[in-house]
Amino acid sequence: ENWQDFDNQDFDSLETVRSLFNENLSDGKYYFYLSGVDNAHAPASRGTVLIVKGNKYIPKQSDNPELFIFIDTTPPDTLTITTAAQTRGNRIEFQWNNHVKDAGIGVEGVHVYKENTLVATLPAAANSFRDTITASYSSVQSFHYQIVPFDSLKNENANAGKRTVLFYPAVNRIIIHEEPEFTSGSSNTIGWSPIYLKATYTVQCSDDSTFAKVLQEKTTSDTSAVFESLQDNVLYFYRVKAVDQFDREVGWSRVTSSRQDMSDPIIRSFVLGNAKLVNGKNWIYGSSDINIQVKAADQKSGKVAGILIYENAILQDTLTFLPEHQIETSFSYRLKSTAHTAIEVCLKALDAAGNVSGSSCKTIYWERLNEKIVAFPNPFNPYSGKLAVIRVKDPEVKEVRIYDYFGNLVRTLHKEASKYDFLWDGRNGKGKVVANGGYLCVIQGSKAFYKIAVLK
Template sequence: MVKSKLTLYLIFLVAVFSNGYAQVKRIQVFQKDAEIIPQINIAATVVDTTLPQPKLRPEPEYTWGLENTVNWNCDSIKTVVAGANAKVVLFEVEALYNNIERWGYVDSWKSSATFDDLPGGVRISYRLRYLADKGNDEYAFSKWSPVEVSIQDVSAPFITRFEIKHLQKSGGINWIIGREIDIQITCSDTALGKVKDIIFKEESEEVNAETKYTVENPVSVVDTTIRYSVYTSDHKQLKLILWVEDLAGQPSLRDTIEIFWWPFEGEEKDVLCFPNPFNPELNERSIIKCNVANATEARIYDLFGNLVRILSKTPDDYFFEWDGRNGQGDVVSNGGYVCVIKNALNKYCKIAVIR
């Protein structure tokens, strides 16, 4: 009976050991120092807990891609070790994940080591120690540094919605009213990734500027509305480019909206026509935008005061469109024309036609 219990106990110990440290697979990924290693019996070198403990530089929560470079300050470590009457011979650095330990020796003058082919979505623990020459052919390892942890993020975030509230479209042109616009954004990362920054880039003839909005508490899915103030002057075309970045610094693909903005009613007295000039033979249209309440009719005149075309729209629409043709459907001649809003003769704009 005693023998049977002893056998079971031994089987239990074997099982515990086989599920613990015995299953850790050590893989050397850095070459040994050719000059110093042959002189030292590394396997027999002990750990001297009185030696100063090294530190790795802090790791980000997420690291982009399948490789990671860990860093430390070799000069600072060597200075502290020299104060303990020892000399750093080399560094040993390791990365541990999924019961795999990747490690290697690094020259004493280096302050970094790069691990590649790392798995995505896994917490990887990094630590560092050094081999010290204490004099009189005595060598010892320091204690390991505190562990730094990072996750390899292999997937970039993506944008699923980029819309401007109250955006109006006419003749293939996007218009907004007022410099302050509300932008609706939905963007995502994988379950292990988190969106950190939302970036706008505004491009026009007079502006090239980036604006970054940082997510206060990064999450995998962001669904928000951001108030953005346009830098470009009114009545000028601009591009608004959007992309997002995750905690690892990976950018999404970029999305673009081209727009014009129009001042609020009361801020602008004139009627706006765009493009101006335009070429009707290239299927271009002049978009005529006005702030006149309930305006439903506009009239195109040539410079001699002859009526060329009557345009109409619904009361709730801001836009008239002119295709550059007269009332008989013929393309008008090159030259200047005037668009006058019916019942508001002081509301007009000049339009140039170039064929």
């Protein structure tokens, strides 16, 4: 619109003209009429084409061509990205709204950058891009993308269209949990470690390690599966695979196995090694440690893995060892109960599947001190249907006398030589039940005595 006359100026190169334009022309559309002269001031050839690098020109078809150029330094508007995420497989997908405006000469295309490197040039009408990740990764990766439109002058907004996308690499194999050698009952729960993506798992059960015949198959989104109606003494094999949320298959896990065991073990023998059998009763003196000797076995192909120790019906200790089909062992156990009471010690065998045998029990009478004479039970109830046992350390003692606390003789008891126990029914010498109270059991010809209480 406002013509500038460059007459009488020498332009030795187009670079000079370009510099002049850059300094004096703002964004817009400019027309030029070319009528040049050479150094001898002779008219130049009409129709000379003016080329300005990077700018768009359109010559007017006439003898004296008029040209117009665009001076455009403004990038197109930023596009709106609607999708930027990993999709099926190892692909990352982008979608955007391609209705982008440009105040200058118009949008020519779209550039896609990944980690600041140009990876794709798309036409202006494009509204999606898909990047396939071919490299192998062992952990989640963050990739930085930028999607920006550009015009014919390659103007683009360097800070627009940036997105960071997380890429989840495929898992090669699922880690299945190790199965025990034996499993109790007719069912088994198989577990595995979850992959870090949502997945659908397929679990198989077979009695063949090659899985030529699959007995049961489960599909689940959980990290465990229960197989039921399994048979006793059968070795079953298990494996698991998955398809993740990006439709990628995770291969079969290693195979794990377990044998179903529905049979209880048994206690074959139970002996108290340091107890003395006196009148049919197991006695120990002094230390509360007892020596237990036990034999146990499992039925069919199971294995014994431990011994449960109960004292007065309360589980007090568990002895464990490497599982074997049958075991013979001895160990020391310290009683938890107080002295002067009947103590029931029971053993149960535990097999590797967790099955427990029935009880094998022994009743023990323990006197804490190694005294010359003791009485049991204490206190004693004559109406309980049981006799009081007065035990002496010396089997040669043949007579024990019972006195009340006033020194009156209540009863004289006798026994055979080599025996240890005197038995008292709670009656005096006349056959009457004595009164409640304390009494003294005295060894004949000795100062040794023991206090016993009668409580009806």
